[in-house]
Amino acid sequence: MPEEHLIPTHSDTHMHPGRKNAPPLRSNPDKDYEPVLQLVRARMLHQAGQLDEAKSAYKKVLKKAPNNFQALHFYALAEHQSGHLETGIRNLKRALLIDPNSAPAHSDMANMMIDANRFEEALKSCDKAIALDPKLVLAHHNRGHTLLHLERLEDAVASLDDALALDPNRADSWNDRGNSLQKLARYDEALESYAKAIAIDPLHDMAYMNRASTFKELKRLDDALASYDRALSIGKRPVEAGICRAEILLNKKNVKDAMQTVTAVLNIEPNSVSGLTLLGNCMASLGDAETAIALYSRALAIAPSYEPAISSKIFSLDFCADASFESQQAARSNWWDCIGANIYKACAAPVDNDRDLNRRLVIGYVSADFRHHSAAFSFRPVLAHHDKQRFEVVCYSGVVVPDETTHGFQAIADKWRDMSQWTDNQLAQAIKADKVDILVDLSGHSAGNRLRVFARKVAPVQITAWGHSTGTGLPTIDYLFGDPIAIPQEVRHFYAETIYDLPAIVTIEPPPSQWRTTELPLDRNGYLTYGSFNRVSKISDQALQVWSRIMSGSPTSRLVIKDHTIEDPAVRQTLLAKFAANGVGPERITLLGSTSRQDHLITLQQIDLCLDPFPQCGGVSSWEALYMGVPVVTKMGHTATGRLGAAIMSTAGIPDFIGNDDAHYIQIGQNPDPERLRSIRQGLPGFIYERCGPVAYTHAVEDAYRAMWKTYCESPAWTKMQFGKQRPQKRN
Structure with missing residues (x-):
C-alpha cells in the first residue's frame, strides 16, 4: 500500500533515477544546517526510487542526529520498501517514541503491520492515527483494508466509506x-465499486481482476474473461492475470486456450506454483492423470504446503492406473500434515453435547453441491427420507448461484444456512450454535469443500460420505461410509477414518418410471450400442484401448459417449483421434454434450450395454444406467474408486458383469447374451429399488448415526488430541 503522504510528488520537479539527480551538498555548509540538507538530499533520493542511496543518506543524518524523527520515519519506510519489514517496524517504533503524536507515522505503522499479517496491531495503529487526525485519508483506508483481512466486512465497508468521503477519487x-462487498455477496454493489476504481484509474489492473472474480462468482464467465484480458493487457501483473484468465478458460471448457495461456505464464515464470498446478488441471481434464500428477509434484517440490496442488494431486490419483489404497491415503494424510494439523492445533476447542442416547439428533450436512450436480443425486435420497421425528436436518450450503435443485434441498432441510460467503470461523461458530451432534462432509477433497472446518473437530461425531467418499486423511473425521467390496478389510488400516459399511457406498433417487423403456435397442437396430455417460477425464488410455478391442470384435457396434466437456472442440478431437489410432473410426462414435437431466437419462434408452471407465469407475452414472435397465461392464480395480463399479454391480445382483482383468472385461463386453440383456432391462430397476432404494438405504444410514452416537456417548469427555506426522491410533 502506498505511503503517498510521506513521499510527495512535486509537480515542479521531474525526478529520474541516478545520483546525478540529487543536488550536491554545499562544500562548506554551516554545521547546524548539515543534517537538514542531508535529510533533503535523502528524501530526494528516496523520491527518485534510489532506495539504497536514500537509506545510506538517512543513516548519515541519524549518525549526527540520532533522535531526528523525520530521518527515522523515512528510513523506516525505505527499509520497508526494500523488503526489510522487521527493520522497518523496529525503526518506526523508535520514531514513534520520539513523536507519539504523528498521525502519518501511526498510519504507516498500520501499513507495515498489515504486511506482517499482524492485523490486530494494525487496527490499533489505524485507530491511533485517526484519533490524532480524523481527516487523514490513508488511515481510514488502512483501517478498512485491515478490517477486510480480519473478515469484519461490514466494518471494512464503513471505514472505506469514511476514506472516500474525504477523498472520493x-x-x-x-x-x-x-472486495469487501464481494465477500458479503453484495455482488452488484461490488461491481459498482470496481467500476468507480476503473473510472478514476483506467490502468488499475487489480480492479479489473477483482471485477472478473465477481463475474466468476456470478457465473458470468464471458464478462470475467473480458476483465482478465484487460488486466493482462495493462501488463503490470502478467503472471497473476494470466493464471486467472486460464482458470476462466478451463471453466468454460476451453482447454486448448487455457493451456496456451498458462504455458505463456510459465515461460515468464517457470517456477510459478499456481501455473504448474493449473497446467496439471488442464492435463487432468484431457484424461492424462500421470502428466497432471507430475506437474503437481513439481509444484509441491517448490511449495510443499501449496493447498491447491495438494488437493488436485489427491483428486488426480483417483484416475492414475498405478495408484493404490496406500498411495491415495498417503496423499490425503499429506493434506493433514501440511494444512489440517496446524488448524487443529490453533482452533480445536471442546465440544460436549448432551449425551442423551435417545433424544432427537441434529445432523449437519456440509456441501457446495446442493445444486444440479452429480454429487447431489447421491445424497439427496438420504436427506429427503430422514425420519424428522428422530433427526433434525441442518444444511450448510456453499452454493453461490442457487438453482431449482437448491430450492428443493431448502424445502427438505429443517434449517438452511447459506455459508457461501462465510469464513471458517463463521461456519464453525454456526455449527456450534446449532448444536450439531453429527456433522457430515459431502465433498471430500473436491471443489468447495470445507475440510478446514472439519479439521477443527467442531462436532462430537464427524463423517465423510457420498460426494467424494474416498477418505480425507483427517483424524478429526471419525467415520467414512463404505462397503466391503469398495474398501476391503485388508486395506482399512491405511485410512484415518473408521470405515462403516452400508448396503452400498452410494445410491441415487430412482428416475421416473416413464423415462424407461423395456425395448432393447439391439432388437430395433440390429447391432449393439455401447454407452459411457461418465466424465471424459475418467476415460484412461487403457480403458479406451479395451473399448476399442471390444468394438473391433463386434464390427457393427456403436459407442455413445456423453459428457459436458465434449462441447470443447479440443476434447472432441483428442477423443476421436485416440479411437482412430486404435482402429475405430469416427462414424462409429457418437459424442453428446450436456442436456437436461431428463434428456440425459432418456438417452440411455438408446444403449444396450454401458462400459465403465477405469481406473476410476462411475458411481452415480452407473446407478443411473441400472435404474434405466442398462447393465454396466466394470473391472475390479486396486483402489476404492477403482472398485466402486464392482461394489455397485454386486449390490445390484449382477456380479457377472464384473471383469477381473482386461481380457475378462473384453469377454463380457463383446458377447453379451441378448436374452440376459432383455431380462435385466425389464426386471432390474424394481429389484434394486427393493434391495437398495432410498427408504431402505436411509434407514441403514440412520441406524449408523444411532450406533455412532452411542459410541460417542460412551466415550470419555473431550480432550485435545495430539496429532503429529504419524498416523493416529484408529478408533474402535
Whole structure:
C-alpha cells in the first residue's frame, strides 16, 4: 500500500533515477544546517526510487542526529520498501517514541503491520492515527483494508466509506470496498465499486481482476474473461492475470486456450506454483492423470504446503492406473500434515453435547453441491427420507448461484444456512450454535469443500460420505461410509477414518418410471450400442484401448459417449483421434454434450450395454444406467474408486458383469447374451429399488448415526488430541 503522504510528488520537479539527480551538498555548509540538507538530499533520493542511496543518506543524518524523527520515519519506510519489514517496524517504533503524536507515522505503522499479517496491531495503529487526525485519508483506508483481512466486512465497508468521503477519487479505496462487498455477496454493489476504481484509474489492473472474480462468482464467465484480458493487457501483473484468465478458460471448457495461456505464464515464470498446478488441471481434464500428477509434484517440490496442488494431486490419483489404497491415503494424510494439523492445533476447542442416547439428533450436512450436480443425486435420497421425528436436518450450503435443485434441498432441510460467503470461523461458530451432534462432509477433497472446518473437530461425531467418499486423511473425521467390496478389510488400516459399511457406498433417487423403456435397442437396430455417460477425464488410455478391442470384435457396434466437456472442440478431437489410432473410426462414435437431466437419462434408452471407465469407475452414472435397465461392464480395480463399479454391480445382483482383468472385461463386453440383456432391462430397476432404494438405504444410514452416537456417548469427555506426522491410533 502506498505511503503517498510521506513521499510527495512535486509537480515542479521531474525526478529520474541516478545520483546525478540529487543536488550536491554545499562544500562548506554551516554545521547546524548539515543534517537538514542531508535529510533533503535523502528524501530526494528516496523520491527518485534510489532506495539504497536514500537509506545510506538517512543513516548519515541519524549518525549526527540520532533522535531526528523525520530521518527515522523515512528510513523506516525505505527499509520497508526494500523488503526489510522487521527493520522497518523496529525503526518506526523508535520514531514513534520520539513523536507519539504523528498521525502519518501511526498510519504507516498500520501499513507495515498489515504486511506482517499482524492485523490486530494494525487496527490499533489505524485507530491511533485517526484519533490524532480524523481527516487523514490513508488511515481510514488502512483501517478498512485491515478490517477486510480480519473478515469484519461490514466494518471494512464503513471505514472505506469514511476514506472516500474525504477523498472520493481514491481508486484503491473503491477497489477494497468492492472486495469487501464481494465477500458479503453484495455482488452488484461490488461491481459498482470496481467500476468507480476503473473510472478514476483506467490502468488499475487489480480492479479489473477483482471485477472478473465477481463475474466468476456470478457465473458470468464471458464478462470475467473480458476483465482478465484487460488486466493482462495493462501488463503490470502478467503472471497473476494470466493464471486467472486460464482458470476462466478451463471453466468454460476451453482447454486448448487455457493451456496456451498458462504455458505463456510459465515461460515468464517457470517456477510459478499456481501455473504448474493449473497446467496439471488442464492435463487432468484431457484424461492424462500421470502428466497432471507430475506437474503437481513439481509444484509441491517448490511449495510443499501449496493447498491447491495438494488437493488436485489427491483428486488426480483417483484416475492414475498405478495408484493404490496406500498411495491415495498417503496423499490425503499429506493434506493433514501440511494444512489440517496446524488448524487443529490453533482452533480445536471442546465440544460436549448432551449425551442423551435417545433424544432427537441434529445432523449437519456440509456441501457446495446442493445444486444440479452429480454429487447431489447421491445424497439427496438420504436427506429427503430422514425420519424428522428422530433427526433434525441442518444444511450448510456453499452454493453461490442457487438453482431449482437448491430450492428443493431448502424445502427438505429443517434449517438452511447459506455459508457461501462465510469464513471458517463463521461456519464453525454456526455449527456450534446449532448444536450439531453429527456433522457430515459431502465433498471430500473436491471443489468447495470445507475440510478446514472439519479439521477443527467442531462436532462430537464427524463423517465423510457420498460426494467424494474416498477418505480425507483427517483424524478429526471419525467415520467414512463404505462397503466391503469398495474398501476391503485388508486395506482399512491405511485410512484415518473408521470405515462403516452400508448396503452400498452410494445410491441415487430412482428416475421416473416413464423415462424407461423395456425395448432393447439391439432388437430395433440390429447391432449393439455401447454407452459411457461418465466424465471424459475418467476415460484412461487403457480403458479406451479395451473399448476399442471390444468394438473391433463386434464390427457393427456403436459407442455413445456423453459428457459436458465434449462441447470443447479440443476434447472432441483428442477423443476421436485416440479411437482412430486404435482402429475405430469416427462414424462409429457418437459424442453428446450436456442436456437436461431428463434428456440425459432418456438417452440411455438408446444403449444396450454401458462400459465403465477405469481406473476410476462411475458411481452415480452407473446407478443411473441400472435404474434405466442398462447393465454396466466394470473391472475390479486396486483402489476404492477403482472398485466402486464392482461394489455397485454386486449390490445390484449382477456380479457377472464384473471383469477381473482386461481380457475378462473384453469377454463380457463383446458377447453379451441378448436374452440376459432383455431380462435385466425389464426386471432390474424394481429389484434394486427393493434391495437398495432410498427408504431402505436411509434407514441403514440412520441406524449408523444411532450406533455412532452411542459410541460417542460412551466415550470419555473431550480432550485435545495430539496429532503429529504419524498416523493416529484408529478408533474402535
